[in-house]
Amino acid sequence: MARVRMVLGRPLVIGALTAVVVGVGLGLYWFQPWKLWQDETVQEALPSAVAPTAPAAGAPSASPSPASQPRTLAGGALISHEHATSGSVKLVRLPDGSHVVRLEDLDTSNGPDLRVWLTDAPVKEGRAGWHVFNDGAYVSLGKLKGNKGSQNYAVPADVDPSRYTSVSIWCDRFDVSFGAAELART
Incomplete structure (x- = not known):
């Protein structure tokens, strides 16, 4: 038995x-809990001004005009949501008319499937702000390149950036914001 x-x-x-x-x-x-202890730092320069063309022989050289410089259209400070997050965000128009979202001095936790989203949602502090960014219109600008540093994300040409009022570091796997910034027009 x-x-x-x-x-x-x-x-x-x-x-x-x-x-x-x-x-x-x-x-x-x-x-992917190991990502909480792995940092990835990315340091990208803001895309530079359009390179001036060489003057014709004998012609005086011209300095770049203000129109050939990147221009900040909006910006704001990142606040923490699901994870402690700091740094700033800028919406920049480049001399060729294209736009980039620039994260400067970003410091957040690493995580699975983090994205940079341009959204029309208001930025709310605390738990109330964790899940609002996928409720309205948003555009994913791509995977977060690194959880620390300064980096640029191209806004697709067919997207009107004036329709969007905030940027979120979004965890697509768990549908939660790590941090976000309201874009105040300058």
């Missing part, structure tokens, strides 16, 4: 251990 119980118990133990191993593996894949 004891032998029968032992034989029947072994498959249950093996099945339970297999389920635990699979569960831990899926949990590690989904949450």
Whole structure:
């Protein structure tokens, strides 16, 4: 009788251990907890002014005009949501008419599937602001390049940046904002 119980118990133990191993593996894949201790610093310069063309022989050289310099249209300070986040955000029009969202001195936690979103949602402090950015219009500008530093994100040519009022560091996997900034027009 004891032998029968032992034989029947072994498959249950093996099945339970297999389920635990699979569960831990899926949990590690989904949450990626090691990213909380891994920092990735990115230091990009703001795209520069249009390079002046060489003057014709004998012609005086001209200094770049203000129109050939990037112009900040809006900006704001990042506030913390799900994770402590600091730094600033700028919406910049480049001399060629294109736009970039620039994150400066960003400092946030790393995480799975972080994105930079240009949104029309208001920035709210505390837990009330964690989940508002996917409620209205938003444009994903791409994966967060690094959780620290200064970096640029191109705004697609078919997007009117004046329709958007905030930027969020958005965790697409868990539908939560790590931090966000209201874009105040300058």
